[in-house]
Amino acid sequence: MASMQAPERLESGYPKDRTTLGGPRLGPLGWARWAWRQLTSMRTAIYLLLLLAAASFPGSIFPQRSVDPVQVRTFFESNPDLAPWLDRLFLFDVFSSPWFASIYLLLMISLIGCIIPRMGQHWKSVRAQPPRAPRRLNRLLAKAGGTVAADPHEVLSAARAALAAKGYRVRADEEDLWVTGEKGYLKETGNLLFHVALLGVIVAFAGGHLFGWRGEIILKEEQSWTAHPGAFDTLNFSPLADESDIPTFTVQLNELDVAFESQSEGAQFGQPRKFDGLVTVEAPGQEPEQQEFAVNHPISVAGDSIFLLGNGYAPIVTVRDPDGAILYSEAVTFLPQDNNYASEGAIKVTGREPGLGLVGGFLPTLQVDPEVGMTSSFPGLVDPALALTVFEGDLFPDGRAQSVFSIDTDQMTQLTKENGDPVAMLIRPGEYFELSDGTTVEFESVIRWAGLLVRHDPGRMPALGFAIAATIGLALMLGIKRRRIYVRIDREHPTTAPVRTVVSVAGQPKGSDPGLQVAVDDVLNRIATATSNRTTTELHRADEDTV
Amino acid sequence: MTDPHLALASDIAIWASLAVLALALISFSAHLAVTGAARERPATVKFAQKVRVGADTDPQTASIDAHDIDATEPTGPTGVAVEPPTLSHPTEVTRRWGVIGVQLTWLATFGVVGGTTLRGLSVQRWPLGNMYEFAIVAASFALIVFSTWSLKRDRMWLGPFVVLPVMVVLIAGKIWYTEASQLMPALDNTMWLSIHVTLATLSVALFVIGAALGVAFLLRDSADKKNRVRGWLAGLPDADKLEAMTYGIHIFAFPLWTFTLITGAIWAEVAWGRYWGWDPKEIWTFIIWVVYAAYLHSRATSGWTKRQATYVALLGMLCVVFNYTVVNLLITGLHSYSGVAT
Numbered sequence: 001m002a003s004m005q006a007p008e009r010l011e012s013g014y015p016k017d018r019t020t021l022g023g024p025r026l027g028p029l030g031w032a033r034w035a036w037r038q039l040t041s042m043r044t045a046i047y048l049l050l051l052l053a054a055a056s057f058p059g060s061i062f063p064q065r066s067v068d069p070v071q072v073r074t075f076f077e078s079n080p081d082l083a084p085w086l087d088r089l090f091l092f093d094v095f096s097s098p099w100f101a102s103i104y105l106l107l108m109i110s111l112i113g114c115i116i117p118r119m120g121q122h123w124k125s126v127r128a129q130p131p132r133a134p135r136r137l138n139r140l141l142a143k144a145g146g147t148v149a150a151d152p153h154e155v156l157s158a159a160r161a162a163l164a165a166k167g168y169r170v171r172a173d174e175e176d177l178w179v180t181g182e183k184g185y186l187k188e189t190g191n192l193l194f195h196v197a198l199l200g201v202i203v204a205f206a207g208g209h210l211f212g213w214r215g216e217i218i219l220k221e222e223q224s225w226t227a228h229p230g231a232f233d234t235l236n237f238s239p240l241a242d243e244s245d246i247p248t249f250t251v252q253l254n255e256l257d258v259a260f261e262s263q264s265e266g267a268q269f270g271q272p273r274k275f276d277g278l279v280t281v282e283a284p285g286q287e288p289e290q291q292e293f294a295v296n297h298p299i300s301v302a303g304d305s306i307f308l309l310g311n312g313y314a315p316i317v318t319v320r321d322p323d324g325a326i327l328y329s330e331a332v333t334f335l336p337q338d339n340n341y342a343s344e345g346a347i348k349v350t351g352r353e354p355g356l357g358l359v360g361g362f363l364p365t366l367q368v369d370p371e372v373g374m375t376s377s378f379p380g381l382v383d384p385a386l387a388l389t390v391f392e393g394d395l396f397p398d399g400r401a402q403s404v405f406s407i408d409t410d411q412m413t414q415l416t417k418e419n420g421d422p423v424a425m426l427i428r429p430g431e432y433f434e435l436s437d438g439t440t441v442e443f444e445s446v447i448r449w450a451g452l453l454v455r456h457d458p459g460r461m462p463a464l465g466f467a468i469a470a471t472i473g474l475a476l477m478l479g480i481k482r483r484r485i486y487v488r489i490d491r492e493h494p495t496t497a498p499v500r501t502v503v504s505v506a507g508q509p510k511g512s513d514p515g516l517q518v519a520v521d522d523v524l525n526r527i528a529t530a531t532s533n534r535t536t537t538e539l540h541r542a543d544e545d546t547v
Numbered sequence: 548m549t550d551p552h553l554a555l556a557s558d559i560a561i562w563a564s565l566a567v568l569a570l571a572l573i574s575f576s577a578h579l580a581v582t583g584a585a586r587e588r589p590a591t592v593k594f595a596q597k598v599r600v601g602a603d604t605d606p607q608t609a610s611i612d613a614h615d616i617d618a619t620e621p622t623g624p625t626g627v628a629v630e631p632p633t634l635s636h637p638t639e640v641t642r643r644w645g646v647i648g649v650q651l652t653w654l655a656t657f658g659v660v661g662g663t664t665l666r667g668l669s670v671q672r673w674p675l676g677n678m679y680e681f682a683i684v685a686a687s688f689a690l691i692v693f694s695t696w697s698l699k700r701d702r703m704w705l706g707p708f709v710v711l712p713v714m715v716v717l718i719a720g721k722i723w724y725t726e727a728s729q730l731m732p733a734l735d736n737t738m739w740l741s742i743h744v745t746l747a748t749l750s751v752a753l754f755v756i757g758a759a760l761g762v763a764f765l766l767r768d769s770a771d772k773k774n775r776v777r778g779w780l781a782g783l784p785d786a787d788k789l790e791a792m793t794y795g796i797h798i799f800a801f802p803l804w805t806f807t808l809i810t811g812a813i814w815a816e817v818a819w820g821r822y823w824g825w826d827p828k829e830i831w832t833f834i835i836w837v838v839y840a841a842y843l844h845s846r847a848t849s850g851w852t853k854r855q856a857t858y859v860a861l862l863g864m865l866c867v868v869f870n871y872t873v874v875n876l877l878i879t880g881l882h883s884y885s886g887v888a889t
């Protein structure tokens with residue numbers, strides 16, 4: 001209704017839109033002040049927020065290096081002309097780009113410039129007395145009035161009591177016969193808490209990115225592993241972290257249990273359903289401890305967490321020389337290449353001259369497809385098979401370090417059959433394959449491995465704390481209404497015998513306050529009840545039918 | 548593990564509810580049209596009433612003190628003022644269609660909630676594992692909110708603005724139908740899933756109702772400005788009231804979305820070892836949050852009109868829709884859970 005429009009604000013000097021105060025005066029200082037006011041105005045905050053949202057958008061469209069560098073490389077390969085241009089605009093590193101940073105830095109400055117003066121103002125207003133009641137209450141939008149048969153001073157104390165009982169801070173004037181009640185100071189407190197906590201979240205987030213580290217490691221079942229900087233498969237430090245930050249501890253993977261959907265058909269078939277396992281962790285000076293873990297249930301050790309990120313199969317392969325002596329016997333990590341865990345890997349047998357390299361795939365459920373050849377049709381171990389081809393020669397040419405998952409076959413020769421076809425073996429658990437010189441390759445059995453991520457982020461708990469504080473602040477700021485209620489008391493006819501007193505109550509909101517009229521009516525009712533002789537009350541209703 | 552009979556019963560319940568909702572939509576539209584027509588006729592009475600309300604700011608009446616008004620207003624026998632007859636309560640005839648609409652919506656509410664429950668029973672978990680389940684839960688929430696609300700207050704005019712979006716959500720859910728099945732490990736066995744996704748659906752349901760109200764406000768407000776409040780637009784409440792309700796819904800939904808964001812971060816921390824990684828889905832949760840924060844700001848900034856602020860809220864809705872369509876279907880990230888195996 002009309003009464004909801006343009007509510008008068010408490011404290012019109014509030015820095016909601018402080019741009020109006022300082023027009024562009026001449027002189028550099030004036031301009032600086034003007035710029036500062038622009039930046040810390042709420043209108044600018046809106047634009048900066050919308051800009052922040054818009055700036056995040058390309059981060060969800062283009063692959064991001066920080067999320068998936070492989071996808072970025074693929075994008076470069078398929079868009080060789082476009083990609084370098086996008087890269088120049090930091091579109092593959094949106095969230096560390098200078099333009100993204102400048103938006104959030106401006107927002108942070110704006111936030112600080114906004115919060116600090118408001119804190120001062122709020123501090124003052126919390127300690128200040130409520131203001132005098134205006135002379136004319138009927139100019140206010142929410143109001144109610146009535147006449148009671150009681151002495152004005154009696155009514156005044158009833159009004160004081162009514163407001164105090166509802167938690168209003170009360171100021172009254174016995175001479176001039178008015179009472180002002182004000183409440184909802186916590187709304188502004190909540191607002192400040194929220195905005196300060198937002199800054200806190202940003203600082204904690206940045207702290208985690210400056211002081212944290214993360215390392216990845218693949219652990220096979222039964223394998224025990226001790227953390228130190230050289231023992232990770234990959235290890236990344238943040239700018240302000242170094243090797244001395246890595247604690248020592250030992251983890252042994254006792255077992256890993258994985259299950260896949262085998263009942264339902266369609267897209268859901270073969271989807272992973274369960275990953276969990278059992279580890280024994282041992283930190284220095286502590287008893288070894290068994291812990292269960294799962295995808296959503298990290299291992300905790302030495303104040304950090306170890307997360308299960310991936311898993312796969314490790315076939316146990318034994319290679320014997322023609323006399324039956326063991327040349328090689330290990331569980332070999334094969335990396336899954338698709339959702340059915342068709343996996344690739346390499347076996348490097350060095351205790352033999354020339355070196356022997358076996359390259360190929362592990363298929364947990366073998367399926368021979370006429371088009372693509374051997375694939376896996378299900379990620380579980382229904383019909384596991386190992387398909388390998390054989391190379392001979394120098395396994396480590398030039399002593400170069402290479403991946404354990406592949407073999408550089410440049411300097412090697414592939415073994416072939418008499419007809420010139422490459423030697424290829426397809427063996428199942430318990431089977432072996434004999435090369436022409438009598439060397440045997442046996443596929444004994446298969447175990448699983450777990451891909452673990454060890455993560456240290458000193459900012460995460462502070463970030464959580466600030467996030468909770470922000471939520472509390474939000475609830476206070478949106479849930480509490482700041483309002484003032486004024487009561488004016490007038491003796492009806494100074495001379496007539498039974499004393500009749502006219503009471504007028506009015507409310508002043510800050511922002512939208514649909515419940516204000518109800519509060520005003522309630523105060524009037526309380527006064528009337530307390531003076532117990534209610535004769536007439538007249539209510540000017542605003543709209544009660546709002547949320 | 549999954550019970551195909553229950554899953555089938557669930558599907559039937561949802562389809563049937565869609566049909567009922569279509570009927571409810573027709574009744575509600577009829578209600579608005581009839582109410583609007585009824586209000587257009589006694590336009591002169593209504594105009595007179597408006598002047599009285601607006602008297603607060605009229606310079607002539609502004610000088611009248613409170614007790615003067617006391618003396619002129621009629622008072623009832625108990626001393627409490629008799630409310631003047633208002634036209635905002637439609638007459639019996641115009642209510643009939645609206646009542647039918649509310650009853651049909653209640654029926655559909657039971658149908659959708661029942662269907663959602665059956666779905667949950669058939670897979671023996673919270674039905675929040677894929678887009679289809681997300682759609683039916685969001686629809687349930689929106690219908691529950693509207694139906695219970697319409698018990699307390701007269702909300703018939705709001706009917707079309709809830710029922711139509713709910714139908715769209717349900718039909719979209721049917722398009723992306725996913726067979727009843729168990730969850731991937733990253734989604735399974737965690738209370739954070741239930742909390743995070745429940746909050747997300749609830750706040751989306753509220754945002755949808757809020758956006759519908761925002762549209763209602765914009766339409767009614769434009770009509771007011773052109774002085775052409777006709778037909779079903781006249782069946783709606785005043786523009787100011789619509790706007791106040793739009794805001795009211797959003798200040799509920801925004802903290803819920805904030806919770807969604809925080810619980811999502813906690814879940815990501817537990818599942819992937821980082822609470823925030825700028826994954827596409829995380830980016831969009833953030834974008835939506837920021838846009839609605841901008842809405843609340845613009846609502847509180849004196850330089851912005853309520854219309855402009857409402858456009859920001861609708862931009863937020865656009866982001867919500869984008870998030871559940873384009874981001875879910877076309878953009879792959881960790882949230883597509885294909886990354887779990889490597």
Ligand code: HEM
Nearest residue numbers: 016040041042045107110111114191198511840843844847
């Ligand atoms: C970091 C981004 C920010 C976010 C997410 C944010 C969020 C919010 C939210 C949700 C509200 C509640 C609005 C309402 O009461 O309805 C609010 C209020 C407010 N914000 Fe921000 N804000 C941010 C930055 C800022 C900045 C930079 C300023 C200063 C220029 C500012 C000044 C205010 C003020 C004065 C209010 C009170 C509005 C009122 O009295 O109703 N905020 N903010």
